[in-house]
Amino acid sequence: MATGRTHRPATRSRGIPEATVARLPLYLRALTALSERSVPTVSSEELAAAAGVNSAKLRKDFSYLGSYGTRGVGYDVEYLVYQISRELGLTQDWPVVIVGIGNLGAALANYGGFASRGFRVAALIDADPAMAGKQVAGIAVQHSDGLEKIISENGVSIGVITTPPGVAQQVCDRLVAAGITSILNFAPTVLSVPDGVDVRKVDLSIELQILAFHEQRKAVEEAAASDAAAPAPAGHDASTDQGPDGDVPAVMPA
Amino acid sequence: MATGRTHRPATRSRGIPEATVARLPLYLRALTALSERSVPTVSSEELAAAAGVNSAKLRKDFSYLGSYGTRGVGYDVEYLVYQISRELGLTQDWPVVIVGIGNLGAALANYGGFASRGFRVAALIDADPAMAGKQVAGIAVQHSDGLEKIISENGVSIGVITTPPGVAQQVCDRLVAAGITSILNFAPTVLSVPDGVDVRKVDLSIELQILAFHEQRKAVEEAAASDAAAPAPAGHDASTDQGPDGDVPAVMPA
DNA sequence: CGATGTGAATAACTTCACAGCA
DNA sequence: TGCTGTGAAGTTATTCACATCG
Incomplete structure (x- = not known):
């Protein structure tokens, strides 16, 4: 996606x-x-x-x-x-930077699946001065002041964003300005980037919501199946359908 | 996907x-x-x-x-x-269990995006006895022995698997047997489940690999663009194409 | 024979472009 | 007039089914 x-x-x-x-x-x-x-x-x-x-x-x-x-x-x-x-493109080495070393950033830094696929965590970057110098997954966290330098010196072209959503776009802008052309975004925000830069997003909450949709659907179908004798009415129009719970919307359109 | x-x-x-x-x-x-x-x-x-x-x-x-x-x-x-x-289906409450409280499981437990969308972390489960009782995101981790009981007592229908890949399938089997019908799988394994159970997967390494593909392609196109005077040969056939790096495969087919 | 490789058929998804309603 | 809602057209992806070749 x-x-x-x-x-x-x-x-x-x-x-x-x-x-x-x-x-x-x-x-x-x-x-x-x-x-x-x-x-x-x-x-x-x-x-x-x-x-x-x-x-x-x-x-x-x-x-x-x-x-x-x-x-x-x-x-x-x-x-x-x-x-x-x-x-x-996995026969070559891809240095990667992870920006935002919270729970998720740390989890990614520790994730073993990267190294085995040609990806190498070149740097961990965080905006919190208190994080700077701390070791995560055996790598010292660096302050985001040096972001541009780190990227150019390591020839990094892939960045992973695991910051809070509020700062994701500005981090993204800095990454792009520094020469990054591929971004994996975990922040629940739509990033805008210039042409030629690829963004892929992973949103944990979205995945759960999709599951919830199907889960709800199962419940509805089960209910429908249980009264097999009384099939649903024929003229079933989406615009009048109130869905699984019969509640009336709290707000009506203007 | x-x-x-x-x-x-x-x-x-x-x-x-x-x-x-x-x-x-x-x-x-x-x-x-x-x-x-x-x-x-x-x-x-x-x-x-x-x-x-x-x-x-x-x-x-x-x-x-x-x-x-x-x-x-x-x-x-x-x-x-x-x-x-x-x-x-977000107007109702969805209790969720997270199985495997490593870095990633903890990150998910702490992730704020869930609560705001009707998802509630009902339990954190781990197979390591040393984890049992520890607080993560304000919730006490429970040992996986009680998995079935936890699920049935809380009416959980959505499970999140953040275990190592080796045990993901057996965890999955237990979840399904206990009544779970939707699974979000972070372990890099293909889970097999009976009909009626939904599985969605998130694989961090796969996302990076897709980025690498496009990244590599950019490099190739750039090279092609730089020698605009000498266009690529016409009879360009995939079966003979050795790709970006001109290396010959290490192994040939039988 | 047995399994690949692939045209052709089908299905799913996206985009266009505009009728129709507020 | 402005923006939605949607048939129709276009595009991408999947599945079928079988010719082809080791």
Whole structure:
């Protein structure tokens, strides 16, 4: 969800669909697990099951990368790991800065999944002078005054924002001004960035709200199923529907 | 991304598209901000800008909920807040358990965005006996032995998994057996659940990998742009393309 | 044979553009 | 007149089904 889109008129690039790109890390994870178990080859069916997708989709996804499989056999695990890693740009080192070392920032700094994928936490940055110098995940937190210097000296192009929402945009602006072109935003704010900068967002509260929607729906369907004898009225129009709880809205439109 | 899909043959339900559901929390957040500033009405254009989408999409999304706007004027902020909240099921209380109180679990427990949206952390659960009794975010951590009891006594239907990946599936199984029907999974594992249980996943490492992909692509495009005089060769075939770094794969297919 | 790779068909989502109502 | 609500058109993604090749 949500990337800056088209950094350019898409100069006849290889054009891997965004949906496919978003699944490559999933395949990579499954393949890495197979690799660790020294499994030499895998079929689209098996790999798809391990990655939680269906096999047709997986084969179509791989077809955008090239013909890396062997008919009648399947895919060579090591080879695929390499190809996908390369495609994702994980064969190189990506220094990352995390800005905002609260609970979440610290959790991310400690998260093991980064290092194993080519990501390296180059610096932890916080605006609180009291945090400066403290060790988090074995790295000394630095004050945000030096943000620009840290970024340019370490050649950082990816920034992670785990600040409170109120300062996220200004942190973002400074990151961009300092040369960052990819941002992972955990603050519940819409960031505005110039063209050419990618933003991806993770909002914990949004995920829960989506679950709540489906959860509520289940409850409604269950109720509907229980009085199977009396089916719902036919002329069911959204504009008059008061939804699960029959309450009348507290406020009416002007 | 990734929900269990079709809990039933979709019994002619109101059928709000999944993509729309995923954006409702975004609109709600923007509307809440307007509400706090006592803005009475808002146009699709303004609200769309605040939510980071385009106005046509927003209007189409709202059209699935009903006709809640006023032509020539816009939308009543308070009324929309109520309607979207109700649609998402946020007018009711959702007790949530968090299993796995490491860095991330603690960060979530402390996250303020939950309470304000109808979510209430009913319990923090950890398998480590040494954690039991410790206070995190003002809540005492409980040992996972009592998981089933905690869930049934509190009527919990949403569980958050922040355990190490190795135990995520078994935690998931226990949650489901105890009656949980919605799971937010932070462990980098594919969970398998029976029909009727929704799983959403958040994988921090995956988000970074997607950013890396685009970041790498930018670098490639930049290089291509710099030698504008010598355009890339025409017969450019994915199966022979060695990508950004010209390295030959370490392993070849069988 | 067995599993890949892929055109063609279908479905989901987005954007356009404008009729229609306040 | 201004902005919503929505058919229609366009785009992207998924699934089907089978030719193809090791």
